[in-house]
Amino acid sequence: MRSLRTAAIAVIVLAPTIAQGQTVADAEAGKKLALNVCAQCHFVAESQTTIPRSDAPPFDEIAADPAVTELGLRVFLQTPHRNMPDLHLSRQETDDVIGFILNMKAQAGGK
Numbered sequence: 113m114r115s116l117r118t119a120a121i122a123v124i125v126l127a128p129t130i131a132q133g134q135t136v137a138d139a140e141a142g143k144k145l146a147l148n149v150c151a152q153c154h155f156v157a158e159s160q161t162t163i164p165r166s167d168a169p170p171f172d173e174i175a176a177d178p179a180v181t182e183l184g185l186r187v188f189l190q191t192p193h194r195n196m197p198d199l200h201l202s203r204q205e206t207d208d209v210i211g212f213i214l215n216m217k218a219q220a221g222g223k
């Protein structure tokens with residue numbers, strides 16, 4: 113039982129870094145990051161304790177926008193923005209948070 117659990121943890125820890133030089137989005141980590149960082153301004157999830165700013169679009173709206181694509185999010189998050197601070201996300205963090213938003217998109221039925 114114990115070794116099974118250890119193996120499961122190893123898979124969870126190692127999975128995102130398996131591909132050489134490439135990162136794999138971890139939507140769960142992305143959600144955590146979003147709740148820690150993005151939720152200072154955006155509505156991210158019901159569980160957040162911070163009050164979103166009215167000028168920052170809620171994540172469920174971003175996810176539901178058909179114009180929002182993985183590439184668009186990547187470009188957006190990697191370039192400085194007028195009303196958004198430079199967040200200095202690592203590549204893995206960028207992938208994770210995009211994975212999280214795209215997951216919401218999928219759950220919204222791809223709308």
Ligand code: HEC
Pocket residue numbers: 145146149150151152153154167168169174177185188189193194195196197199201209
């Ligand atoms: C300090 C406040 C602040 C933080 C922190 C912040 N944002 Fe934003 N974000 C904004 C504001 C304000 C806008 C609207 C910008 C505009 O319209 O010019 C925005 C816009 C966006 C958009 C564009 C939405 C669209 O429809 O074009 C995306 C995507 C986005 N934020 C993602 C994120 C992610 C992901 C994080 C966390 C990693 C984050 N933001 C953290 C304030 C913030």
